[in-house]
Amino acid sequence: MKKLNIVLLLIFVMSISFSQAQTAGKMSDKGRLALAVWVPDQIENMPVIAKKNLENKLMQIVTANGMGGDAMNSRFIITANVMVTTKDITATAPPMQAYTLDVTLYIGDGFEGKSFSSYTTTCKGVGENETKAYNAALKAIKTSDPNYQSFIEKGKTKIIEYYNAQCDIIIKEAKTLAGQNKFDEAIWKLTAVPDVCTECWNKCMAVVPAIFQQKIDFECKTKLLEANNLWNAGQSWDAAQSAGAILATIDPKSACFNESKALSDKIAKRIKEVDKREWDFKYDKEIGLERDMIKAYRDVGVAYGNGQPQNVTYKSFW
Amino acid sequence: MKKVLNTVLIAAFMLLGLNSAFSQAKKPTIMILPSDVWCNTNGYMIEYDNQGTKVKVSDYKKAFQENADLLLVISKINGLMADRGFPLKNAESVLKSLASESAEDAMLTSKEGAGVSESPIDKLKKSAKADIIMQLTWTVNTTGPKKSVTFNLQGLDSYTDKQIATAAGTGAPSFSAELPVLLEEAVLAHLDNFNNSLQTHFNDMFENGREIIVRIKKFDSWENDLETDYEGKELSAQIEDWMAKNTVKGRFSTTDATADMMLFEQVRIPLYDETGKAIDARGFCKGLQNHLKNPPYGIVNKLMMKGLGQATIVLGGK
Numbered sequence: 001m002k003k004l005n006i007v008l009l010l011i012f013v014m015s016i017s018f019s020q021a022q023t024a025g026k027m028s029d030k031g032r033l034a035l036a037v038w039v040p041d042q043i044e045n046m047p048v049i050a051k052k053n054l055e056n057k058l059m060q061i062v063t064a065n066g067m068g069g070d071a072m073n074s075r076f077i078i079t080a081n082v083m084v085t086t087k088d089i090t091a092t093a094p095p096m097q098a099y100t101l102d103v104t105l106y107i108g109d110g111f112e113g114k115s116f117s118s119y120t121t122t123c124k125g126v127g128e129n130e131t132k133a134y135n136a137a138l139k140a141i142k143t144s145d146p147n148y149q150s151f152i153e154k155g156k157t158k159i160i161e162y163y164n165a166q167c168d169i170i171i172k173e174a175k176t177l178a179g180q181n182k183f184d185e186a187i188w189k190l191t192a193v194p195d196v197c198t199e200c201w202n203k204c205m206a207v208v209p210a211i212f213q214q215k216i217d218f219e220c221k222t223k224l225l226e227a228n229n230l231w232n233a234g235q236s237w238d239a240a241q242s243a244g245a246i247l248a249t250i251d252p253k254s255a256c257f258n259e260s261k262a263l264s265d266k267i268a269k270r271i272k273e274v275d276k277r278e279w280d281f282k283y284d285k286e287i288g289l290e291r292d293m294i295k296a297y298r299d300v301g302v303a304y305g306n307g308q309p310q311n312v313t314y315k316s317f318w
Numbered sequence: 319m320k321k322v323l324n325t326v327l328i329a330a331f332m333l334l335g336l337n338s339a340f341s342q343a344k345k346p347t348i349m350i351l352p353s354d355v356w357c358n359t360n361g362y363m364i365e366y367d368n369q370g371t372k373v374k375v376s377d378y379k380k381a382f383q384e385n386a387d388l389l390l391v392i393s394k395i396n397g398l399m400a401d402r403g404f405p406l407k408n409a410e411s412v413l414k415s416l417a418s419e420s421a422e423d424a425m426l427t428s429k430e431g432a433g434v435s436e437s438p439i440d441k442l443k444k445s446a447k448a449d450i451i452m453q454l455t456w457t458v459n460t461t462g463p464k465k466s467v468t469f470n471l472q473g474l475d476s477y478t479d480k481q482i483a484t485a486a487g488t489g490a491p492s493f494s495a496e497l498p499v500l501l502e503e504a505v506l507a508h509l510d511n512f513n514n515s516l517q518t519h520f521n522d523m524f525e526n527g528r529e530i531i532v533r534i535k536k537f538d539s540w541e542n543d544l545e546t547d548y549e550g551k552e553l554s555a556q557i558e559d560w561m562a563k564n565t566v567k568g569r570f571s572t573t574d575a576t577a578d579m580m581l582f583e584q585v586r587i588p589l590y591d592e593t594g595k596a597i598d599a600r601g602f603c604k605g606l607q608n609h610l611k612n613p614p615y616g617i618v619n620k621l622m623m624k625g626l627g628q629a630t631i632v633l634g635g636k
Contacts, residue, residue, distance in 0.1 A: 090375075090442065093379070093413060094379060094445065098442055124438040
């Protein structure tokens with residue numbers, strides 16, 4: 001009886017710790033939202049090193065407050081404007097520069113130039129030159145300041161509101177892109193919606209499979225045509241190898257997969273006749289497997305996003 | 319040669335007297351710096367844009383590194399003063415020490431990973447300081463083949479901004495003498511005049527007390543100000559009463575007085591307190607600080623110093 005009690009107690013303790021681990025491991029809403037960090041060039045005479053320093057501070061503030069700092073969709077940004085409120089130069093040895101800076105942080109829609117929330121902090125810095133004075137002032141910005149919480153919370157709420165309001169337009173744009181055979185961009189647009197915007201995310205995820213199917217069907221046709229051309233041009237062992245390399249990447253779920261199989265069989269038969277050896281052709285095992293489709297869709301989006309040139313133009317908030 | 323020897327002997331006696339007078343009281347430190355005019359004429363200036371206004375400040379570091387004549391004059395004066403038991407602070411060495419101290423502070427880390435605490439005001443105070451600045455100017459006059467040197471040495475009190483000693487004049491024109499020789503002669507010719515006036519200043523100090531500047535300021539977080547009544551009298555008047563009671567022969571001038579600040583100039587303080595301990599501006603103002611801390615005022619305040627002759631009390635915080 002005593003042993004039974006101990007066993008029951010152990011089970012109870014383990015179940016509590018397991019449920020706590022589940023809670024701790026669950027990502028917060030904010031964690032699933034990401035902001036791009038952008039510091040504009042038109043800040044009053046700000047040295048390049050200080051600008052980099054400020055970008056780094058913004059990144060620290062975002063991550064310290066539980067939001068991603070590396071945005072897949074760079075529409076939403078955290079940015080800062082620095083106003084020099086006082087600047088003094090002392091005629092000492094060495095001359096010293098003393099700055100008082102008003103640093104205003106903004107979260108908003110960088111494409112529209114629309115601010116969602118802002119927070120201003122004042123910092124002071126002294127140095128032997130402008131860069132050192134700026135850096136000393138920016139060093140004084142405490143990334144753990146609890147005031148950032150409400151500033152970020154407000155920004156986050158507005159971002160969610162944006163997605164919920166613009167959802168139909170996002171889906172329409174994605175379908176238009178798919179119609180132009182820009183499947184990757186369409187999937188990127190749909191998967192960039194943060195899953196914290198549940199309503200919109202569900203709507204987008206319902207559209208993605210169809211576009212993904214269009215994408216693999218389109219790619220299958222293109223690859224089949226290319227493989228056919230290669231094979232017809234050579235009809236040799238080398239041509240077979242080149243065509244095989246292309247055929248191996250065709251998704252088994254695509255509409256023309258059977259046609260690709262027919263071509264590979266044709267190549268194998270012909271090689272045996274002409275070259276008197278077996279053509280060892282294998283499809284990429286990874287492609288045909290049942291897999292986490294949501295992850296697959298997201299990977300397509302991420303790959304497209306990473307491949308884009310990083311010259312996004314933002315509108316200033318001030 | 320005989321003239322030079324006589325000059326040196328006179329200067330030695332002057333400084334011996336000066337040195338014995340200072341055996342107990344706090345010695346003022348003396349440092350030689352080239353004047354702004356000299357720096358500007360010789361191209362040792364840094365120009366800054368201070369929010370629309372062009373500001374020029376002397377680049378002492380560059381001057382010390384590049385001008386051999388300056389080094390010669392300073393080393394000559396330093397040597398003559400040191401020979402008489404009154405060593406001067408060498409500005410070039412002070413600048414190097416400041417740079418290395420700044421680097422050490424940046425690198426200093428506790429075992430727990432904490433860095434050195436340094437407020438912007440601390441950083442601002444990290445400049446070469448001396449109680450008396452010997453400001454040096456010379457120009458080389460050329461009249462046909464003849465050359466002469468116009469030499470000007472000003473002793474400036476760093477705190478009261480008063481010129482307490484001076485020596486100026488033009489040396490005899492010469493056909494053959496090199497510039498370093500002319501400069502050396504100018505130093506020897508003018509140093510005794512300079513020491514004469516310096517001695518007069520010190521004699522006055524012993525008789526009428528050290529002259530200092532006292533500033534009273536307030537933090538903006540303090541709800542009261544200098545017009546607040548304490549026991550039927552405004553705080554500014556109460557402070558003036560304390561000054562009248564504690565200065566030598568009640569000598570001080572209230573230069574500025576508003577609700578937020580007061581400036582006392584020509585404040586004559588005793589060289590020693592009642593226990594016979596040598597005091598400076600900070601020691602003197604500690605008395606006022608305690609006076610304001612105690613009833614009926616009970617004002618929390620912060621005392622800051624600048625060398626021997628300047629102190630600031632900021633009311634309403636630490």
